[in-house]
Amino acid sequence: MRIFEEMESEVRGYVRSFPTIFDTAHGSEMFDEQGKRYLDFFAGAGTLNYGHNNPLITDALIAHLQRGGIVHGLDKATVTKRAFLTKLRDTILAPRNLHYKVQFTGPTGTNAVETAMKLARLVKRRSNIISFTNGYHGLTLGSLAVTGNYDYKDETYGSRSNTAFMPYDGFLGPDVDTIDYMRRFLEDGSSGVDLPAAVILETVQGEGGINVASVEWLKKLESLCREFDILMIVDDIQVGNGRTGTFFSFERAGIFPDMVTLSKSIGGGLPMALLLMRSELDQWQPGEHTGTFRGNNLAFVAATEALAYWESDDLSQAVLRNGELIQKELQRIADKYPELDARVRGLGMVWGIELPQSGVAGAASAECFERGLLVETAGDRDQVLKLLPSLLIEEELLREGLGIIDDALGVLVEKRHKAIGG
Structure with missing residues (x-):
C-alpha cells in the first residue's frame, strides 16, 4: 500500500x-x-x-473497440448514442408515459445536479433552491450548497447562497407533517425563505442514512410544488436505475418530477450522467451548457446493454x-x-x-x-x-x-x- x-x-x-x-x-x-x-x-x-x-456489457464493449467504434465524440451524433437514446425511450420512458428530453452532462452525478439547478434558475428566473435535511447531492460548489451532510461543509469553499433547507419526511418525528411546515414558509413572504425555482430531493436518502420518504409525503410535495409554481427535481443518481424495485425510485408514488438526475448505474459501470427534463423546460441556447466528456460513447454501449434487463x-x-x-x-x-x-x-x-x-x-x-x-x-x-x-x-x-x-x-x-x- x-x-x-x-x-x-x-x-x-x-x-x-x-x-x-x-x-x-x-x-x-x-x-x-x-x-x-x-x-x-x-x-x-x-x-x-x-x-x-x-459479461453482456463486457462483450459489447470489446466488440465496439475492436471494430474501431467512436470512443469520444463530445455531443456529436454517433451510432452508439442513437442506440442508447432509442433504447431509453422505448424500454424506459415510453412504457411509463414519460416524455422527457435528455441532456448529457459531465460524467458524474454532481454534474447532472449542477445542470438541473442551473436550468431551473434559468427557466423560473428565481435563484433559490430548496433541499432537505440529510440530503446528499454532490460536492462541487453548487451541489454542495444543497447537500446537508455536515462533514462536507466548510465556508472557505465559498458561500452557500441561494439555497434553503427544509425538514425531510420524519425529520421532526412521526407526528409532524413537514410538508405543512414547508407550506407555512412559502405562504409567508416575510418568512425569510424566498420562493424557490426548484426543490431537489432523493426519495430514499442514501448517504443520509437510508431515510425512506412515504408515498403520501412525496405526493403532497409534488402538489405543493404545482401550487407554488416550483420545479420538482428528483435526484435518482444512487437509488434510481432499479435500486428500489422500479427503474425510477419515484414510480411507487405515482408522481411526475419536472427533472430527474441520473448517473452511477445508468452508465452500466462506466462514467455517464444525464438530466431528464420536461420538454418545455429545455430552454438552453446551443452550447450554453457544455462539457468535454458529455458524450461517453463507451458508456452508451454499456448502458444500452444494461437497459435490456428492463424489457420485462x-x-x-x-x-x-x-x-x-x-x-x-x-x-x-x-x-x-x-x-x-x-x-x-x-x-x-x-x-x-x-x-x-x-x-x-x-x-x-x-x-x-x-x-x-x-x-x-x-x-x-x-x-x-x-x-x-x-x-x-x-x-x-x-x-x-x-x-x-x-x-x-x-x-x-x-x-x-x-x-x-x-
Whole structure:
C-alpha cells in the first residue's frame, strides 16, 4: 500500500475502509492481489447495479473497440448514442408515459445536479433552491450548497447562497407533517425563505442514512410544488436505475418530477450522467451548457446493454424478492442483539441497519471486511451500515453476506460483554 500513501492525496477515502489492493472482480465478488475473495455489498456506491464485469456489457464493449467504434465524440451524433437514446425511450420512458428530453452532462452525478439547478434558475428566473435535511447531492460548489451532510461543509469553499433547507419526511418525528411546515414558509413572504425555482430531493436518502420518504409525503410535495409554481427535481443518481424495485425510485408514488438526475448505474459501470427534463423546460441556447466528456460513447454501449434487463419485469420482481429477504434477515439480526438498539429500514435493494451507539457501525464495517464482505457506513454520524448489493446477486451470496454481518455484530457484542466483565 506504500505507493498509495506516497503518491495519492490524503483525500482518498474508501481505500482506508477497505485496505487491500484489489485485482479482479466478477458479479458480486472481488478478489485482491493475494487472491482473497470479498463479497461486494458496496457495488461502487451504487454504480454496479448489474455487477462487476457483467459479461453482456463486457462483450459489447470489446466488440465496439475492436471494430474501431467512436470512443469520444463530445455531443456529436454517433451510432452508439442513437442506440442508447432509442433504447431509453422505448424500454424506459415510453412504457411509463414519460416524455422527457435528455441532456448529457459531465460524467458524474454532481454534474447532472449542477445542470438541473442551473436550468431551473434559468427557466423560473428565481435563484433559490430548496433541499432537505440529510440530503446528499454532490460536492462541487453548487451541489454542495444543497447537500446537508455536515462533514462536507466548510465556508472557505465559498458561500452557500441561494439555497434553503427544509425538514425531510420524519425529520421532526412521526407526528409532524413537514410538508405543512414547508407550506407555512412559502405562504409567508416575510418568512425569510424566498420562493424557490426548484426543490431537489432523493426519495430514499442514501448517504443520509437510508431515510425512506412515504408515498403520501412525496405526493403532497409534488402538489405543493404545482401550487407554488416550483420545479420538482428528483435526484435518482444512487437509488434510481432499479435500486428500489422500479427503474425510477419515484414510480411507487405515482408522481411526475419536472427533472430527474441520473448517473452511477445508468452508465452500466462506466462514467455517464444525464438530466431528464420536461420538454418545455429545455430552454438552453446551443452550447450554453457544455462539457468535454458529455458524450461517453463507451458508456452508451454499456448502458444500452444494461437497459435490456428492463424489457420485462423479471429484474424488478427479483429486486423486490431480495428486498424482502434482506429486510427479514436484518430484522432477525437486530432482534438477536437487542443491546445494540438496532433499527432496520430501506426499500427494494437499498437497506440500512442503524446502530446508534457511537462507533459501532464503523467497527461492524471493519469486522465485515476482515471476514470478506465490503459494506459501507452512512448517516449523519456514520451510524448506519448501508447495503447496496448488485441487483443481480445470487441468493446464495446474498445470504452469505448477511451471515457475515450477523457474525460481525456478534463479535462486537462479545467484545463488549468481555469488556464489561473485565
